Amino acid sequence: MPLNSAFSDIVDLLVAVPEGDEKAVAAVRERDAQLTKPPGSLGRLEELVEFLARWQHRARPRLDNPMVTIFAGNHGVTDQGVSSFPREVTAQMVANFTNGGAAISQICALHEINLRVFELALELPTGDITVEPALDDQMCAATIAYGMEAVAGKPDLICLGEMGIGNTTIAAAINAALYGGTGADWVGRGTGVDDAGLKRKAEAVDRALAHHAGQLNHPLEILARLGGREICAMLGALVAARHQKVPVIVDGYVATTAAAIAHAVNPAAINHCLFAHVSAESAHARALEKVGQTGLLDLGMRLGEGSGAALAAVMAKTALHLHDNMATFESAAVSGKSS
Numbered sequence: 001m002p003l004n005s006a007f008s009d010i011v012d013l014l015v016a017v018p019e020g021d022e023k024a025v026a027a028v029r030e031r032d033a034q035l036t037k038p039p040g041s042l043g044r045l046e047e048l049v050e051f052l053a054r055w056q057h058r059a060r061p062r063l064d065n066p067m068v069t070i071f072a073g074n075h076g077v078t079d080q081g082v083s084s085f086p087r088e089v090t091a092q093m094v095a096n097f098t099n100g101g102a103a104i105s106q107i108c109a110l111h112e113i114n115l116r117v118f119e120l121a122l123e124l125p126t127g128d129i130t131v132e133p134a135l136d137d138q139m140c141a142a143t144i145a146y147g148m149e150a151v152a153g154k155p156d157l158i159c160l161g162e163m164g165i166g167n168t169t170i171a172a173a174i175n176a177a178l179y180g181g182t183g184a185d186w187v188g189r190g191t192g193v194d195d196a197g198l199k200r201k202a203e204a205v206d207r208a209l210a211h212h213a214g215q216l217n218h219p220l221e222i223l224a225r226l227g228g229r230e231i232c233a234m235l236g237a238l239v240a241a242r243h244q245k246v247p248v249i250v251d252g253y254v255a256t257t258a259a260a261i262a263h264a265v266n267p268a269a270i271n272h273c274l275f276a277h278v279s280a281e282s283a284h285a286r287a288l289e290k291v292g293q294t295g296l297l298d299l300g301m302r303l304g305e306g307s308g309a310a311l312a313a314v315m316a317k318t319a320l321h322l323h324d325n326m327a328t329f330e331s332a333a334v335s336g337k338s339s
C-alpha cells in the first residue's frame with residue numbers, strides 16, 4: 001500500500017532540509033582561536049558554540065530565548081500494566097510543570113530557560129497498540145503539524161521533552177519496528193517497574209508487533225500505529241525547528257525515538273539535533289547508536305520531561321557565555337602559543 005497522502009507534507013519537509021551554515025562555523029572557530037586558552041581546551045563546549053552557529057545560521061549565535069518544550073500524551077497501552085504509575089499522573093504532572101513544582105520547572109527557573117507545555121488530548125488516550133492502531137494516519141499527521149507550533153515565539157534553542165505514562169513501552173515498540181529485535185531488546189524499567197512489569201512490557205511490545213505485522217513499512221506508518229501524540233508532536237517540532245533555523249537538544253529515550261522516525265525518513269533530517277544525555281533507560285544507548293549519536297552527558301538520569309535536555313542547554317549557555325565574554329590574547333596582553 002502506498003503511504004497515506006496525509007503524510008506527504010511531513011515527508012517533503014523531512015527530505016528538503018536546509019544545510020547548516022559552515023561560514024558561521026568558520027567565524028566561530030576564528031574567534032575561538034583568539035580566546036585566552038590553549039586551542040581545543042574547552043573540548044565539547046567549543047563544539048556546542050559551533051553547533052549553535054551552524055544551525056542558527058549566525059556567526060555570533062545567541063541564547064536569548066532558549067525554550068524547553070514538554071509534549072504530554074496518554075497511552076492506551078497502559079491497560080496492559082506496563083507502568084508503575086497510573087495514567088492520571090500525566091495530567092497531574094502537567095499541572096505540576098506549570099505550578100513550578102517539577103524538576104524541570106526548577107531547572108528552567110534556576111537557569112532562565114523558558115518552559116512551554118503542550119497538552120495533547122490527555123482525556124483521549126491513544127489506542128492500545130497491542131490490539132489496535134495508536135492513531136489513525138490523519139490524527140498522526142495533524143498532531144505532527146500541531147507540534148510545529150513549538151517554533152512560534154521564535155525560540156533560539158528548543159529542548160525537546162515529553163511526559164506520558166506508558167510512553168517508554170511505546171518508544172520500545174517503535175524502536176523494535178524500526179530496527180528489529182524483540183520487545184525484550186528495547187524495553188527498560190521506565191518509571192521503575194519490577195521484573196514482572198518488565199516482562200509485561202516486553203510481551204506487550206511483542207504482541208503489538210505481531211498485531212501490526214505487514215503494516216509497518218514506512219517510519220510514519222510505524223509512528224501512527226505504534227506511537228503516541230507526544231512523539232508525533234516532537235517530530236513536528238524537530239522538523240519545524242530545522243526549517244526555522246532553530247537548533248534542537250533532544251532529551252532521553254522517548255524524545256530520541258521521535259528523532260529516530262525523522263532519521264529513518266532522512267538521516268540528514270536530524271543533523272541540527274544534539275543528543276543531551278544517555279538516559280538510564282537501558283535501551284537508550286542502543287537507540288542513540290542507531291541514529292549515529294552519542295549523549296553529551298551521562299548522569300544516570302531517567303526522568304524525561306526535558307530534564308536532560310535542559311541541563312545540556314545549561315552547558316550550551318555556559319559555552320556561549322565563554323565564547324562571548326572571554327578576553328582575547330591581544331586584549332588581555334597574554335602571549336600566544338610559541339610553536
Ligand SMILES: O=C(O)c1ccc[n+]([C@@H]2O[C@H](COP(=O)([O-])O)[C@@H](O)[C@H]2O)c1
Binds near residue numbers: 164167191193305
Ligand atoms: O526518556 C527517558 O529516557 C525516560 C526514561 C524513563 C522514564 N521516562 C519518563 O517516564 C514516563 C514513562 O515511563 P513509563 O514507566 O510510564 O513508561 C514518561 O513520562 C517519561 O518522560 C523517560
Ligand SMILES: Cc1cc2nc[nH]c2cc1C
Binds near residue numbers: 085093162163305
Ligand atoms: C512523578 C513522575 C514525574 C515524571 N516526569 C516525567 N515522567 C514522569 C513520571 C512520573 C511518575
